[in-house]
Amino acid sequence: MVTDERWYGRSVRRAARVAGPATWLVPALAMLVVGGYRLGTPTLWRDEVATWTSAVRPLGELLRMLQHVDASNGTYYVLLHGWITLFGDSVTVLRLPSVLAMAGAAAFTALVAARLFGGRVAGTCAGLLFATVPLVSRYAQEARSYALVTCAVAAATWFLLRALDRSTPWRWIAYGLAMAVAGAAHLVSLSALAGQAALVAPHLWGARGPDLRRLLVRLAAVITALVVAVLPVALLGRRQSERQLGWLARPSLDQLWHFGEPLFGSARVFDVFLVLAVLALVLPGRRGPALRLLLLAVLPVLAVWVLSRGTTSYFLDRYLLFTVPAWAALAGCGVGAVYAAVTAAAKPGRTRPELRAAGLVLAVGVVAVTGVTALPRQSLVRYPGSHAQSKEPYQEVARLITAGYRPGDGLAVPIGGQAWSMVGPGVSYYLPDRIRPYPLFVASGAVPAGDLFPIPCPKPADCTGSGTRTWLVVLGDTTDPLAEVPEGEAAALRSRFGPPQQVTPLGGMTLALLEGAGAGR
Secondary structure (H helix, E strand, O other), X not given: OXXXXXXXXXXXXXXXXXXXXXXXXXXXXXXXXXXXXXXXXXXXXXXXXXXXXXXXXXHHHHHHHHOOOXXXXXXXXXXXXXXXXXXXXXXXXXXXXXXXXXXXXXXXXXXXXXXXXXXXXXXXXXXXXHHHOHHHHHHHOOOOOHHHHHHHHHHHHHHHHHHHHOOOHHHHHHXXXXXXXXXXXXXXXXXXXXXXXXXXXXHHHHOOHHHHHHHHHHHHHHHHHHHHHHHHHHHHHHHXXXXXXXXXXXXXXXXXXXOHHHHHOOHHHHHHHHHHHHHHXXXXXXXXXXXXXXXXXXXXXXXXXXXXXXXXOOOOHHHHHHHHHHHHHHHHHHHHHHHHHHHHOOOOOOOHHHHHHHHHHHHXXXXXXXXXXXXXXXXXXXXXXXXOOOOOOHHHHHHHHHHHOOOOOEEEOOOOOOHHHOHHHHHHHHOOOOOOOEEOOEEEOHXXXXXXXXXXXXXXXXXXXXXXXXXXXXXXXXXXXXXXXXXXXXXXXXXXXXXXXXXXXXXXXXXXXXXXXXXXX
């Protein structure tokens, strides 16, 4: 097989020698610090509540639910189920696996950049630049699968490079397993194969005879095993896609052109990455690897955009977060190229150590400037309500219910058109264990129903409980909460309890207390 000495210019042995443990360890530790800062401050939002209410179910009930909904997140739910069993379900514990996964992604980003560029400066800077991206921090602090997928794809890229360097079965197995984890955790991540093809293509072009046949056989074996591994998730996900993704509109060409800002969470940070990418592409020494990294970052986005022009759209920033490591590796190569140019620019009176020191100062300065540029957006993902795309004050609702709770109280949450807001489980998460209001208008709970949402009672008047008080929660701020409730449920509440006694708008939700003297059904 044609070796990387021909394709990348420097020997793999030298790349491995200069990319020591510090190359990947420093970015991993930095990402742990950045991701862990104020980890428990943002309150859970509806997607994280969906994760919690799924993962805390008995394993058999969780698997039954996945047959009806959310199969695309099933692998993550199962893994988190085991994590919760061991460590509990506090906000910090729920999000900690994502922090660890993003730290792993930073490490693999550094390894990929060092491997392609052949130096620790490019690798370390790539991993550190990855940690500055605001959307990376946002989903490092999210109890969803996106951090796991990002880490798995970054790891798969590293394993693929190693397998292409020296084709051993174990290296191909590592690559296949990493991609299987990514695909099973989120099917959209399989679009990374389009970008990885840019890494494989030079080897296919240059290989001859037995080497070419061996490479083709092992690629075919890995792809076949990958398809078999993710096929059950793909079949279930396709059946459920309209229910879960119907809200996503077909993406426009303008959305594709401006996709960098939502992908990074900051237009300014993306602009810095673009400048560094251009430097990597135009400065001498590493243009080939830089071009491959660019294709690794861009081709999956293009593939998903084209696919999303069909009946179902998958074009969403968090779904494509796994492409950011490629952008960071490319930016790191840009810093490495500048460092190499500075150290090579020997002038009279300057020694090579002095030039190296100047290059290192410049590299550190680039990373620092990028971090400072990202600070305003970094702070925006760390306040209490920052995760929710709309205001979802579950914790405040739970606090007020706890303060005024009496044994026998009920909780009424419109299930029909508002089930997606996860108000019932969101409020329940923040209620103390001793407080469990009776759920009104529920014929069957979500767990018995094998679904994310409970089944509404066909006759609301028959499902108002036996207590004399109930708490009503509706979306939005209003002085007339019953007007926001479906007609049948509103009539049952008026008949059973009368008009609301207390109405408290909370910025995104309204809590009302209804109290009646009559005995209930």
